[in-house]
Structures are given as structure tokens and as C-alpha cells.
Amino acid sequence: MDWSALGLSLRLAMMTMLLLLPLAVLLARPLAWASFPGKGLIDALVTLPLLLPPTVLGFYLLGVFAPQGALGQGWLALTGRSLVFSFDGLLAASLLVNIPFAVQPVQRAFEAIPREAREAAWCCGLSPWQTLWRVELPLAWPGLASAMVLTFVHTLGEFGVVLMVGGNLDGATRTLSIAIYDRVQAFDDSGAARMSLLLVLIAFAAVGSLHFFTRKVGRRERA
Amino acid sequence: MIMNQAIPRLLRSLRILSIAIPLLVAVSPAPTLAADVSPNPPPHVAAASDLQFALPEIVTAFIRSGGVPLKLSFGSSGNFARQILQGAPFELFLAADERFVAQVIAAQRADGIGTHYATGRLALFLPQGSPIRADRELADLAAAVNDGRLKRLALANPEHAPYGRAAREVLEKRELWLALQDKLALGDNAAQAAQFAASGAAQAGLIPLSLALAPEMAKRGAFVTLPQDWHAPLRQTLVLVKGAGGTARAFAEFLRGPQAREILARNGFGLPAP
Numbered sequence: 001m002d003w004s005a006l007g008l009s010l011r012l013a014m015m016t017m018l019l020l021l022p023l024a025v026l027l028a029r030p031l032a033w034a035s036f037p038g039k040g041l042i043d044a045l046v047t048l049p050l051l052l053p054p055t056v057l058g059f060y061l062l063g064v065f066a067p068q069g070a071l072g073q074g075w076l077a078l079t080g081r082s083l084v085f086s087f088d089g090l091l092a093a094s095l096l097v098n099i100p101f102a103v104q105p106v107q108r109a110f111e112a113i114p115r116e117a118r119e120a121a122w123c124c125g126l127s128p129w130q131t132l133w134r135v136e137l138p139l140a141w142p143g144l145a146s147a148m149v150l151t152f153v154h155t156l157g158e159f160g161v162v163l164m165v166g167g168n169l170d171g172a173t174r175t176l177s178i179a180i181y182d183r184v185q186a187f188d189d190s191g192a193a194r195m196s197l198l199l200v201l202i203a204f205a206a207v208g209s210l211h212f213f214t215r216k217v218g219r220r221e222r223a
Numbered sequence: 224m225i226m227n228q229a230i231p232r233l234l235r236s237l238r239i240l241s242i243a244i245p246l247l248v249a250v251s252p253a254p255t256l257a258a259d260v261s262p263n264p265p266p267h268v269a270a271a272s273d274l275q276f277a278l279p280e281i282v283t284a285f286i287r288s289g290g291v292p293l294k295l296s297f298g299s300s301g302n303f304a305r306q307i308l309q310g311a312p313f314e315l316f317l318a319a320d321e322r323f324v325a326q327v328i329a330a331q332r333a334d335g336i337g338t339h340y341a342t343g344r345l346a347l348f349l350p351q352g353s354p355i356r357a358d359r360e361l362a363d364l365a366a367a368v369n370d371g372r373l374k375r376l377a378l379a380n381p382e383h384a385p386y387g388r389a390a391r392e393v394l395e396k397r398e399l400w401l402a403l404q405d406k407l408a409l410g411d412n413a414a415q416a417a418q419f420a421a422s423g424a425a426q427a428g429l430i431p432l433s434l435a436l437a438p439e440m441a442k443r444g445a446f447v448t449l450p451q452d453w454h455a456p457l458r459q460t461l462v463l464v465k466g467a468g469g470t471a472r473a474f475a476e477f478l479r480g481p482q483a484r485e486i487l488a489r490n491g492f493g494l495p496a497p
Contacts, residue, residue: 067309072310169311182297185414187439
């Protein structure tokens with residue numbers, strides 16, 4: 001078991017999940033309820049990372065993240081650190097790749113909240129902020145939880161983008177899925193097997209919890 | 224009846240897991256963080272994958288003689304050259320030929336000139352149960368291409384892996400390259416090609432001698448070393464990357480020393496005059 005790869009993967013997954021969740025709520029609410037020009041386009045953009053081959057994303061990100069690239073230059077000036085082949089870059093790529101996994105379940109959950117519930121909240125004199133905290137989020141939580149699980153597990157499993165943008169740097173960008181690839185090439189089958197089994201178990205736990213959260217939503221819709 | 228109770232119980236335990244795992248991560252200290260802030264983090268070394276077995280041994284010898292650990296990444300020389308040009312934080316580049324080192328130097332990413340420290344050899348590897356016989360002249364391989372015994376031949380991608388380029392030169396010399404076009408299994412680097420061959424997924428592989436000699440490969444098949452003059456020499460060349468620190472410099476020096484030379488020779492590398 002490559003412990004530094006495991007630690008790196010878990011740290012990346014955790015940070016991606018926590019950073020994306022507020023963004024997902026921010027994006028998903030207008031997408032669920034409002035209608036405005038360009039909504040279809042935003043909807044499509046949110047889904048796009050799900051459909052693009054990871055190599056396509058990796059190719060573009062490599063260009064943008066490079067020290068002479070648009071984002072890479074700014075980040076270097078701001079922090080003095082490189083965005084390409086670094087944990088920072090990996091996190092940025094991971095945030096982008098996971099947008100659909102975070103936004104879509106949250107969007108579905110908001111769509112399932114009846115309009116009357118929100119109207120009732122306004123009539124009670126709740127501010128939009130209070131409505132969000134005391135009515136919407138408590139109703140939408142299974143969607144939020146699904147989004148967190150999906151983002152977390154998908155980040156652990158991401159391979160193509162990580163390999164292209166991060167390289168294979170021990171302790172910096174060698175995530176668990178890259179370490180498995182690395183171990184196979186080093187003829188260390190037992191190392192690869194242990195790490196693979198761990199990822200299978202995590203994915204299994206994720207499927208189970210997703211099942212649980214969707215049933216929660218389903219039950220409420222029937223009620 | 225039992226099933227009816229078992230499923231919700233399973234789901235409940237899974238739910239606990241799904242909450243517990245992220246929580247555990249959140250509270251557990253990240254060991255890599257500590258390494259990031261230490262004054263002299265171990266330097267990253269980009270190494271051609273023919274060094275997969277020899278280099279860890281050399282690093283061990285380096286540490287035993289007072290050196291500090293280095294972080295190794297193995298891959299194809301072409302990929303590493305590209306990553307270094309794009310700003311990857313490697314301090315030392317160990318390429319399997321001179322061409323990719325020249326690229327790094329031309330892009331002004333190198334610190335100093337490249338040094339030829341060893342020479343790679345190519346081997347024909349045949350996994351256990353392969354229908355092809357091992358011979359130095361590749362006569363049976365040529366026959367197997369024609370009579371259909373050979374389904375797949377593994378080699379590294381000639382576009383960016385020096386051993387792949389050497390393998391291609393050998394096959395062109397034996398006039399087999401064109402006939403083999405639809406039978407090639409291209410590895411991303413030489414170690415992956417060796418992996419293809421060792422697993423038996425390919426009936427033969429043209430791989431680095433340094434990998435064929437490793438115990439992990441030896442127990443999975445047989446090999447013959449190919450004549451050196453069938454391809455352009457695989458001059459293993461090292462170069463320091465701009466910004467390289469003391470550890471990387473010391474290790475580059477160590478690689479040319481007697482201990483490293485002994486390990487390289489034992490792993491099938493030819494050595495230039497000291």
C-alpha cells in the first residue's frame with residue numbers, strides 16, 4: 001500500500017468535496033427554479049465535463065495551467081507556486097471535472113422541493129437566507145449528501161486528467177489510481193491488488209449510501 | 224424474512240461508513256503536508272522506465288553511503304522531457320537516450336550539459352508458454368509473423384520511448400516492421416511493454432535487457448539479448464534540471480561512481496569508460 005498516495009487521494013477528494021458543495025448549491029438553485037436567457041447553455045456547460053474524455057480536459061488544462069498559460073501565470077504571480085504538476089493544479093482540475101457530479105444531484109433535489117413550501121416560508125416572513133437554511137437545505141439534504149459522495153468517490157477514481165495535469169510525482173501528484181498504474185508497471189501485483197481492493201470497497205460503500213439517499217428522496221416524494 | 228432485515232441493516236452500516244470515512248480523513252493529519260513545509264524536501268527524479276529495478280537499488284546504496292532519499296518517477300523519456308518543458312518540478316532527468324536530453328537543453332530548462340553514464344541493451348522476451356522460440360537472429364519470430372503463431376508483439380511506443388524507437392529499428396532491419404503493423408501492442412513506456420509481454424498478453428516483447436534480467440521478469444519467461452549494432456545506441460543520459468538542489472547534484476555524481484556502475488552492470492547496462 002502506497003500510504004502517501006492514499007493520503008494524497010483522500011486529501012484531494014475531501015477538499016474537492018468541501019469546496020464544490022457551496023458552489024453546487026449556488027449554481028443548482030437558479031438552475032432548478034429560475035428561468036433566464038442562457039440557462040440551457042449553462043446547463044450544458046455544467047454537464048460537459050461528464051461527457052468529455054479526460055484526455056481532452058487534460059490537454060486544455062495543461063495549456064491553461066502552464067507557467068505561460070492564462071491561469072498558470074496568475075497563480076504563479078499570486079502564490080509563487082506552479083499550477084501544473086502540483087497539488088494546487090490537481091485540485092483545480094478536480095474541481096472542474098467534478099462540477100456535474102456535485103451540481104446535478106443538488107439541482108434534482110432543489111427541483112423536488114414544492115414551490116408552495118418556499119412560498120409558505122416567505123409568507124412567514126423568512127428572509128431568503130433563512131429560507132435557504134431552514135426550509136430548502138433541510139429538504140434538499142439527500143441530494144447534497146449524494147453530491148458529496150459522488151464527488152468524493154469520483155475524485156478518488158479520476159485517472160486521465162490527473163496523469164496529464166499532475167504527472168506522477170511521489171507525494172505531490174501520485175494519487176491512489178495513478179499509484180496502481182505505477183505498481184502494475186513495476187511488477188508489484190500485490191501492491192496494486194491491495195490498493196485496488198481498497199478502491200472497490202470505497203466505491204461499494206458509496207453505492208450503498210447513494211441508494212440510501214435516493215430512497216430518502218423517493219419516500220418523501222410519495223408522501 | 225432474514226433478507227428483509229439484512230438489507231436495511233447493511234444499508235445502515237454503509238451509511239455509517241460513508242460518513243465515517245470522510246470524517247476520518249478530516250481529522251487525520253496529512254503526512255505529506257509536513258513534507259511540503261520541511262526546508263529540504265526530497266528532490267523528484269524523472270527516470271526512464273528501464274531503470275525500474277536498477278535505480279531503487281542505486282538509491283539504497285546512495286543512502287547507505289550517507290545520501291538522503293529521493294522521490295522517483297518512472298515513465299517514458301519523451302513524456303518526461305515534455306513535462307519538464309511544461310514546468311514539472313523534476314530536479315534530475317535520467318533519459319534512455321540523448322535526444323530528449325537535448326530537447327531539455329535546447330529549451331533552456333537544463334542546468335549544465337547531459338552526461339552519458341550507461342548504455343541500454345534491447346532483449347527479445349518470450350513469456351512462459353509462448354509458441355515462439357528464442358533466437359538471437361529473430362528467425363523464429365519472423366516465421367511466427369508469417370504462420371500466425373504471433374498474435375501480438377509488445378514494444379514501447381516508438382514516438383516517445385527510446386526503447387520503442389530501438390525496437391522499431393531492429394524490426395525494420397529484419398524487414399518485419401511492415402508485416403507487424405497490425406500486431407503491435409504499444410506500451411506507454413518500456414516497463415509497460417515488458418508488463419504486456421510478461422503477462423502473456425503478447426507472445427513476445429522487445430524490451431530493455433535491464434528489465435528482462437529482473438527476477439520479476441525472469442520467472443515469467445525467457446529472453447535473448449539482441450545484437451547491439453542493430454539499432455542506434457541507447458545512451459542513457461542524465462541532466463540536471465534548472466533549480467536542482469544539492470541532493471540531486473550529489474546523486475548525479477553518485478550515478479557515475481563505482482557503486483552505481485557495479486549495480487548498472489549487474490542490471491545489464493553497458494558502461495562508458497570512467
